[in-house]
Amino acid sequence: MSETSRSQAHVHRDPPSGATGPVGTRGTGVRRTTPGVSELVNASLPLIADWLPSQRWYAGKGRAITGLTPVVGTPLQVGDPALLHLLLRVEHAGDGPAAHGDIYQLLLGTRSQAPTGIGQSAVLGRLSGGPYDGAVLYDAVHDPELTGRLLEHLATGDRFGSLSFRRTPGPGLPSNLPGRASTAEQSNSSVIYGTAFILKLFRRISPGTNPDLELSLALSRAGSTRIPRVAAWFESRLERSEPATLGLLQRYLPDAEDGWELALDQVGRLKGDPSPGNFAIEAHRLGRATAEVHRVLARSMPVARLDRAQTSLLAGTMADRLDSAVTAVPGLLRYRSALRAAFRQLADAHPDGLPVQRIHGDLHLGQAMRIAHGWVLLDFEGEPAKSVAERRLPQPALRDVAAMLRSFDYAAAHLLAGAPPDPELAHLAAAWAARNRTAYCAGYTAGGGSDPAASPELMRALEIDKAVYEVVYEARHRPSWLPIPLAAINRLALTV
Ligand SMILES: Nc1ncnc2c1ncn2[C@@H]1O[C@H](COP(=O)(O)OP(=O)(O)O)[C@@H](O)[C@H]1O
Ligand SMILES: O=P(O)(O)O[C@H]1O[C@H](CO)[C@@H](O[C@H]2O[C@H](CO)[C@@H](O)[C@H](O)[C@H]2O)[C@H](O)[C@H]1O
Numbered sequence: 001m002s003e004t005s006r007s008q009a010h011v012h013r014d015p016p017s018g019a020t021g022p023v024g025t026r027g028t029g030v031r032r033t034t035p036g037v038s039e040l041v042n043a044s045l046p047l048i049a050d051w052l053p054s055q056r057w058y059a060g061k062g063r064a065i066t067g068l069t070p071v072v073g074t075p076l077q078v079g080d081p082a083l084l085h086l087l088l089r090v091e092h093a094g095d096g097p098a099a100h101g102d103i104y105q106l107l108l109g110t111r112s113q114a115p116t117g118i119g120q121s122a123v124l125g126r127l128s129g130g131p132y133d134g135a136v137l138y139d140a141v142h143d144p145e146l147t148g149r150l151l152e153h154l155a156t157g158d159r160f161g162s163l164s165f166r167r168t169p170g171p172g173l174p175s176n177l178p179g180r181a182s183t184a185e186q187s188n189s190s191v192i193y194g195t196a197f198i199l200k201l202f203r204r205i206s207p208g209t210n211p212d213l214e215l216s217l218a219l220s221r222a223g224s225t226r227i228p229r230v231a232a233w234f235e236s237r238l239e240r241s242e243p244a245t246l247g248l249l250q251r252y253l254p255d256a257e258d259g260w261e262l263a264l265d266q267v268g269r270l271k272g273d274p275s276p277g278n279f280a281i282e283a284h285r286l287g288r289a290t291a292e293v294h295r296v297l298a299r300s301m302p303v304a305r306l307d308r309a310q311t312s313l314l315a316g317t318m319a320d321r322l323d324s325a326v327t328a329v330p331g332l333l334r335y336r337s338a339l340r341a342a343f344r345q346l347a348d349a350h351p352d353g354l355p356v357q358r359i360h361g362d363l364h365l366g367q368a369m370r371i372a373h374g375w376v377l378l379d380f381e382g383e384p385a386k387s388v389a390e391r392r393l394p395q396p397a398l399r400d401v402a403a404m405l406r407s408f409d410y411a412a413a414h415l416l417a418g419a420p421p422d423p424e425l426a427h428l429a430a431a432w433a434a435r436n437r438t439a440y441c442a443g444y445t446a447g448g449g450s451d452p453a454a455s456p457e458l459m460r461a462l463e464i465d466k467a468v469y470e471v472v473y474e475a476r477h478r479p480s481w482l483p484i485p486l487a488a489i490n491r492l493a494l495t496v
Contacts, residue, residue: 036130036131037073037075037084038070038073039129039130039131040073040075040082040084040110040127040130040131040132041070041073041084041086042129042130043127043128043129043130043132043133044084044086044108044124044127044130044137045068045070047124047125047127047137048068048088048106048124049065049068050124050125051124051125052065052090052104053065054121055203056185056186056187056477057186057187057188057189057203057204058104058203059102059204059384059385060090060092060102061476062476063092063093063094064092064093065090065091065092065093066091066092066093066095067089067090067091067101068088068089068090068091069088069089069091069101070086070087070088070089071087071088071089071103071238071239072085072086072087072161072162072163072236072238073085073086073087074086074160074161074162074163076149076150076153076160077146077149080110080111080112080135081109081110081111081115081143081145081146082109082110082111082132082135083107083108083109083140083146083149084107084108084109084110085105085106085107085108085163086105086106086107086108087103087104087105087106087205087236087238088103088104088106089101089102089103090102090103090104102204103204103205103206103238103244104203104204104205105201105202105203105205105246106139107139107140107141107146107147107150107201108124108137108138108139108140109137109138109139109140109143109146110127110132110135110136110137110138111135111136111138111143112134112135112136113136114136114138115138115142115143115145118138118142118143119142122138122139122141122142122181123136123137123138123139124137124138124139125137139189141181141189141191141201142181144178144179144180145178147178147179147180147181147191147193147199148176148177148178148179148193150179150191150199150234150247151173151174151175151177151179151193151197151199151249152175152176153165153234154167154173154199154231154232154233154234154247154249155167155172155173155174155175155232156175157232162236162237163234163235163236163246164234164235164236164243165232165233165234166232166233166234166235167231167232168217168220168229168230168231168232170229170231173197173231173232173249174193174194174196177193177194177196177197178193179191179192179193179199180192182198187203187381187384188200188201188202188203189201189203192252193252194252195252195254196251196252197231197249197250197251197252198228198249198250198251198252199247199248199249200212200247200248200250201246201247202245202246202247202248202381204384205238205244205245205246206244206387206388207238207241207242207244207388208241208242208243208244208245208388209235209242209243209245210244210245210248210381210388211358211361211380211381211382211388211391211392212245212248212379212380212381213230213233213245213248214380214392215297215301215358215360215380216228216230216248216250216380217230218296218297218300218301218358219293219296219297219300221300222296222299222300224292224293224296225373225376226289226292226293226296226374226375226376226377227250227293227376227377227378227380228250228251228252228253228376228378229250229251230248230249230250231249231250231251232249233245233246233247233248233249234246234247253369253371253376255371255372256369256370256371256376257369257370257371258365258366258368258369258370259282259286259365259366259367259368259369259370259375260364260365260366260407260411262279262282262365262370263279263365263407263408263411263436264411264414264415266279266432267411267412267414267415267429267432268415270415270425270428270429270432271415271425279432279436280435280436280438280439281439282370282375283408283435283436283437283439283440283443284439284440284442284443284446285374285375285443286368286375286404286440286443287401287404287439287440287441287442287443287444287445287446287447287449288443288444288446288447289368289374289375289376289377289443289447290360290363290377290400290401290404290440290443290444290447290449291443291444291445291446291447291448291449292447292448293360293377294357294359294397294400294449295447295448295449297357297358297359298357298397301357301358302357302358302394303355303356303357303394304355304356304357304394305353305354305355305356306353306354306355306356307353308347308350308351308352308353310353311346311347311350311353311354312347314346314347314354314396315343315344315346315347315461316343318343318346318461318464318465318468319340319343321465321468321469322336322339322340322343322464322465322468323336324472325468325469325471325472328472328475328476329471329472329475329482331486332468332471332486332489335489335490335493338493338494338496339464339468339489339492339493339496341496342457342460342461342464342492342493342496343461343464343465345457345460345461345496346457346458346460346461348457349455349456349457349458350455350457350458354396354458355396355397355450356393356394356395356396356397357394357395357397358392358394358395359394359395359396359397359399359400360377360379360380360382360400360403361380361381361382361383361391361395361399361400362379362381362382362383362384362403363377363400363403363404363407364403364404364406364407364410365404365407365408365410365411366407367379368404383469385469385472385473396458396462397449397450398449398450398452398455398458398459398462399462399466401440401441401444401449401452401459401462402452402459402462402463402465402466403462403466404440405437405440405441405459405463406463406466406467406470406485406488408432408433408436408437408440409433409437409484409488410484411432411433412429412430412432412433413429413433413483413484413487414484415429416429417480417481417483417484418480441453460492460495460496463488463492464489464492464493467485467488467489467492468485468489470484470485470488471485471486471489
């Protein structure tokens with residue numbers, strides 16, 4: 001923590017409310033306070049406060065931490081190394097009086113010496129005081145022995161106080177695989193077990209079932225092969241609310257190729273290759289796969305029809321999101337009236353309302369993996385910036401289509417980024433994006449999805465809404481990428 005935030009933060013050193021028994025209490029649901037857990041948690045808090053803001057998955061960047069309060073601390077292994085599972089409430093300067101901060105999931109390892117090969121960024125520091133005085137505290141995601149422990153708990157369906165590990169029916173899970181931390185750029189943290197499984201540890205925790213688990217389970221249960229099969233998950237009761245999903249174990253796809261990487265490779269070939277590959281065939285297949293997933297979701301989860309007033313409300317939500325984005329990124333102000341007009345036109349174009357259903361919610365090329373039998377979709381969590389309640393609302397299925405169209409645009413724009421202006425290359429990149437966007441929409445329609453071309457006002461509003469989200473996302477996480485969605489906003493505003 002910086003000196004400023006350290007002086008403002010108050011660290012609550014009360015024992016975590018759910019501190020549960022040592023490993024010996026597994027399976028019994030018995031809760032008793034383990035001697036030393038609260039001392040370990042308390043000794044960890046100052047190190048956590050320093051380390052948290054630099055984590056990619058930490059959503060409070062730019063806001064000073066004003067409080068850290070342990071919610072539940074569960075020792076999953078004692079000794080050297082020890083493994084502590086911690087749910088921690090983080091409060092920030094500027095949180096309104098009704099806000100209760102954000103809850104984060106931490107898996108903390110302690111050892112007398114840091115594990116070999118662990119990167120500096122995974123080490124929080126040396127503990128001072130408490131039962132592990134002098135031991136190194138680190139992010140246990142990077143310790144294969146300790147992540148192996150988690151797989152054992154998932155395999156046996158253990159329970160530790162409020163932590164429950166749950167398996168789906170089917171073949172048993174191996175319990176002796178060490179886990180390695182994934183190096184993918186992501187919003188959470190993942191651990192890969194051999195070539196068999198991948199465990200996503202959700203970092204910012206909300207009460208209730210995470211949409212990624214909810215939708216992946218619905219698709220798995222419906223027999224869909226368009227997602228990696230769900231094998232297990234774990235959850236915890238937070239205060240008195242329904243259990244919050246903490247981790248999701250799915251089949252790992254070891255030979256899968258990431259759609260974003262494939263697209264960048266194809267776009268890169270536009271630079272001077274006389275016979276660039278034809279990605280449009282893949283874009284078409286991806287459109288079909290998206291439609292297939294939508295059809296299964298529409299069969300297995302609730303669908304509805306927004307009436308006229310609700311459609312206007314949907315357009316109003318987009319306008320509200322634009323207004324907050326303008327506050328965060330004032331460069332959007334000059335487009336505001338054109339974009340608001342596009343949202344009004346969406347409502348006017350659909351006087352009879354719109355069909356809605358559960359959707360992916362944050363679809364892009366990086367969420368699509370190409371395996372031998374075709375495309376598989378990942379990460380049904382929705383946009384990380386939205387509340388879980390918002391992410392669970394049924395939406396027009398074309399929202400996912402519009403999001404993927406933005407991704408083709410991103411891949412093309414990536415080719416031009418940072419290079420001197422080259423009108424010929426810009427033309428080739430724009431043509432690449434247009435070709436693949438068209439192929440994706442054609443595949444979506446051929447796969448039984450509703451034809452995007454039949455709803456131009458809706459598609460434009462959805463694409464604008466996504467680009468507005470991206471402007472804020474890039475300003476916050478990757479400022480050098482901000483010109484990509486801003487250029488799209490400029491282009492879309494000119495069509496209104
Ligand atoms: N089942 C899987 N098989 C292979 N790779 C995967 C699998 N699930 C995720 N990945 C890899 O991990 C990355 C991040 O996963 P994702 O679910 O999108 O996490 P996050 O929600 O944290 O962004 C993906 O882009 C992909 O490269
Ligand atoms: O995959 P996440 O759930 O972490 O999604 C977030 O990060 C994405 C970037 O990794 C971001 O996607 C944006 O950048 C992509 C290229 O990196 C591009 O293909 C997408 O179209 C664009 O939206 C996503 O918006 C964000 O929620």
